[in-house]
Amino acid sequence: MRVAALYRYPVKGFTREACEFLDVLPGGRIAGDRVLGLRFHGSATPDDAWGPKPDFAVLVNTPALTSLQVAFDHATRRLRIQHADKVLLDDVLDDAGRARFAAVIERFIRDHEEGTGAMRTDRFPLRVVGDGRTSRYQDREPGYVTLHGRGSVAALASTIAEDPLVTEKRFRSNIAVEGVDAWEEQRWVGRRLRVGEVEFEVAHPVTRCLATHAHPSTGKRDRPIMKTLLGLFPSERPTFAVMMTSDRGGRISVGDTVEPHD
Secondary structure, rough: EEEEEEEEOOOOOOOEEEEEEEEEOOOOOOOOOEEEEEEEOOOOOOOOOOOOHEEEEOOOOHHHHHEEEEEEEEOOOOEEEEEEOOEEEEEEOOOOHHHHHHHHHHHHHHHHOOHOOOOOOHHHEEEEEEOOOOOOOOOOOOOEEEEEEEEHHHHHHHHOOOOOOHHHHHOOOEEEEOOOOOHHHHHHHEEEEEOOOOOEEEEEEEEEEHHHHHHOOOOOEEHHHHHHHHOOOOOOEEEEEEEEEOOEEEEOOOOOOOEEOO
16 A cells, blocks of 8 residues: 555645645644635634634535636745636735735635525625645644545445546545555544554544535536445445544655554
8 A cells, every 4th residue: 555646735625736745743734734714704713723614615615616726835825826727816925915815716706606605795705814834724623634545536436337527636635545445444543554654543534525526627516425425334424535643743755655553
C-alpha cells in the first residue's frame, strides 16, 4: 500500500491543490489546508475561530463552487479564481483584495445559485476569514487528516454502473491510497496507521453530505452518492473515507508506504 496522491484545500469549500508532499501539524491538521473561508453574514463566530460548516459558502449549500478553478500562492497570499476561460479574480489578499474576493464570490453565487438555499438574502454580504496561513476551517473542530482508498472509489463507481463521474474529487480527502482493497480503510478505525514516517490514529469514518452529489466540473447535483453509500453500508449516516489525528505530525509524500498496525 502506498500514497497515490496528496491534496489540500486552501479555501474551504473550493477546489483542491495536488501536492507532492504535505506537512502534518501536531494534532493532525495539514499545513496550508483550509486557511481561508467565506463566512455568511450573521455568524457570530469570531473571524479567527473555527465555525461549523453551515456558516460558510461550501459545496453542501453552494454546489456551483465546484466549477471554479482556484490557485493560491501560499507565500505571497495571491489568489486566482477562474470560471471556464474567464478569470474572476487575481489578487493579493490584503484588505482590498479580500473585499474583492468576497464580492466576486457573492456575485457568482447570485448568478449561479438562484432558487437555492445559498440565495437567502440574509446570508450576504459574505466575509473572508482566515489569515491565509493558519489551518483552521476544517469541517470538524479538531481538524483531522482524511484518507480514502482508491479501491473504494472504484467500487462505489461500479455500483453506479461504472460511472466515470464518481471520482475522488467528490470526497475531498487529503490522502488517496492505492494497493488497498475496497473499503479496507474502514477497518482501520481505532487502529494506528503509519504513512511514511508519520504515525496516525484512525479516529472515525467520515460522514458524507450533499457536497458529494455535485458534479466535479459543473457543480450540478447529479449523483445520489449518499443514498448509494447507505445501500452499501446500512447505517445511520452515509460514510466514506476516514479521519485521522497525529500527535507529532511530520512530512508525508506521494509514494510513501502505508502500514496499519495496533
